[in-house]
Amino acid sequence: CYLEGLPLLYRKSVDTLSPYVPGFQPAMDGSVIKINSNENPYPPSPKVKELLGGFDFRQLRYYPDATSQPLRELIGAQHGLSSRQVLCGNGSDEVISLIFKVFFEQGDTVATPYPTYTFYKSVADIINVKVAFVDTAEDFVIDLQGLVNTGAKGIFIANPNAQTGRLLPLQSIEELLNRYNGLVVIDEAYIDFAGQQSSAVHLIGAYPNLIVLRTLSKSYSLCGIRVGFCIADESLIHAMDKCRDSYNVNHLSQIIAAAALSDQPYLETTVERVVRSRDKLEDELHKLGFTVYPSHANFLLCKPHQRSAADIYNYLKAQQIYVRHFDSPRLSDKLRISIGTEEEVESLLRHLRQYLGSDA
Numbered sequence: 001c002y003l004e005g006l007p008l009l010y011r012k013s014v015d016t017l018s019p020y021v022p023g024f025q026p027a028m029d030g031s032v033i034k035i036n037s038n039e040n041p042y043p044p045s046p047k048v049k050e051l052l053g054g055f056d057f058r059q060l061r062y063y064p065d066a067t068s069q070p071l072r073e074l075i076g077a078q079h080g081l082s083s084r085q086v087l088c089g090n091g092s093d094e095v096i097s098l099i100f101k102v103f104f105e106q107g108d109t110v111a112t113p114y115p116t117y118t119f120y121k122s123v124a125d126i127i128n129v130k131v132a133f134v135d136t137a138e139d140f141v142i143d144l145q146g147l148v149n150t151g152a153k154g155i156f157i158a159n160p161n162a163q164t165g166r167l168l169p170l171q172s173i174e175e176l177l178n179r180y181n182g183l184v185v186i187d188e189a190y191i192d193f194a195g196q197q198s199s200a201v202h203l204i205g206a207y208p209n210l211i212v213l214r215t216l217s218k219s220y221s222l223c224g225i226r227v228g229f230c231i232a233d234e235s236l237i238h239a240m241d242k243c244r245d246s247y248n249v250n251h252l253s254q255i256i257a258a259a260a261l262s263d264q265p266y267l268e269t270t271v272e273r274v275v276r277s278r279d280k281l282e283d284e285l286h287k288l289g290f291t292v293y294p295s296h297a298n299f300l301l302c303k304p305h306q307r308s309a310a311d312i313y314n315y316l317k318a319q320q321i322y323v324r325h326f327d328s329p330r331l332s333d334k335l336r337i338s339i340g341t342e343e344e345v346e347s348l349l350r351h352l353r354q355y356l357g358s359d360a
C-alpha cells in the first residue's frame with residue numbers, strides 16, 4: 001500500500017521483505033528471566049564500569065576515530081596479526097551487511113547450512129542475492145560437500161552454529177578451504193564458549209578467501225554497545241574499508257570495546273561460569289526427558305517429548321521466563337535456551353519440573 005497518486009519511491013522488491021524480528025524484549029524488572037537472545041547473564045568487565053565512571057562527556061563533541069584504528073591495533077595484536085587485517089563494525093551484523101555489499105551482487109548465490117543464523121538471508125534478500133540452504137544431518141552436523149556442490153560464490157558458516165550450538169572442527173574448515181576457492185565466511189559469534197583452539201583465525205595467513213567474524217555481544221557481555229569485527233587478508237579488508245559507512249563505530253563503543261578486550265582474565269572467568277551452567281542445564285534437561293543437542297555455544301537447543309515446545313514456551317512466558325521458539329522447519333518442535341545465571345537456570349528448572357509433573 002502506498003500514497004495514492006505518487007510513484008513507488010522504494011525498490012519494488014522491498015515489498016517482499018519483512019523486518020528482522022528479535023527475541024521478545026520484555027520490560028526488564030527484577031522478576032523477569034530473559035534467556036531468549038543469547039545475551040550473557042553476567043555484567044561486562046569491571047574495567048568498563050571504571051572507564052565510564054571517569055569518562056569526560058566533553059569528548060563526545062568530536063567525531064570518533066573514523067577507522068577504529070586503536071581498536072583494530074589492539075585486536076590485531078591480540079591475534080598476532082596486523083591492524084590492516086582487521087575491520088570493526090556496528091555489531092557483527094553490520095559487518096555481515098558489508099560483506100554482502102562488497103562481495104556479492106544481484107543474481108549471485110551464497111550457500112549456508114540449514115538451520116543457521118537468519119540474518120544472512122535477511123541481508124541477501126535486500127540485494128537480491130540467492131541463498132542456497134543445505135540441510136544439516138539429523139543431529140545438525142553440517143554437510144560441507146553439499147555446500148561446495150551448490151556452486152555458490154560464497155559460503156557462510158556460523159561456528160558454533162546458531163540455533164543448534166553444533167561445532168564444526170577446525171580441521172573440517174581447513175578441508176573446506178582446500179577444496180573451495182569462493183569466499184568463506186566463518187562467523188565465530190560464539191567461539192569463546194567453544195575454546196580458542198577451535199577458531200579459524202589461525203588459518204587467516206594461509207587462505208586469502210577466508211573471513212572470520214567475531215562479536216563482543218556474547219562472551220564479552222556487550223550486546224548494548226554494538227561492536228563486532230572481522231579478520232581477513234589485507235586485500236579483503238581494504239575492499240571492505242572502501243564501502244564502509246563513515247564513523248561506523250561510535251566513540252563510546254570503541255573505548256568500551258577496548259577496555260573489555262583488554263581484560264582477558266574476566267572473559268575467561270565469565271566464559272567458564274557460562275559453560276559450567278550449560279553443562280548442568282544439559283544434564284538436568286536430559287533428566288526431564290528432553291533431547292538435548294550438543295552445544296559449544298552459550299545456549300542449548302532441546303526437544304521436549306511430554307509436551308509441545310510451543311506449550312512449554314507459552315507456559316514459561318506466563319511465568320515471565322522468556323526462551324526462544326522458532327516457528328520454522330526442524331526447529332518448531334524445539335526450544336533454544338540461552339544460559340542464564342546459576343539462579344536463573346535453577347528457576348527455569350523448577351518451573352519445568354512443576355509443569356512437566358516430574359519429580360526428577
Ligand code: PMP
Nearest residue numbers: 091092093117158189215217228
Ligand atoms: N552471528 C551470529 C551467529 C549470531 O547469532 C549473532 C547474534 N544474534 C550475530 C552474528 C550478531 O551479533 P552482533 O550483536 O555482533 O550484531
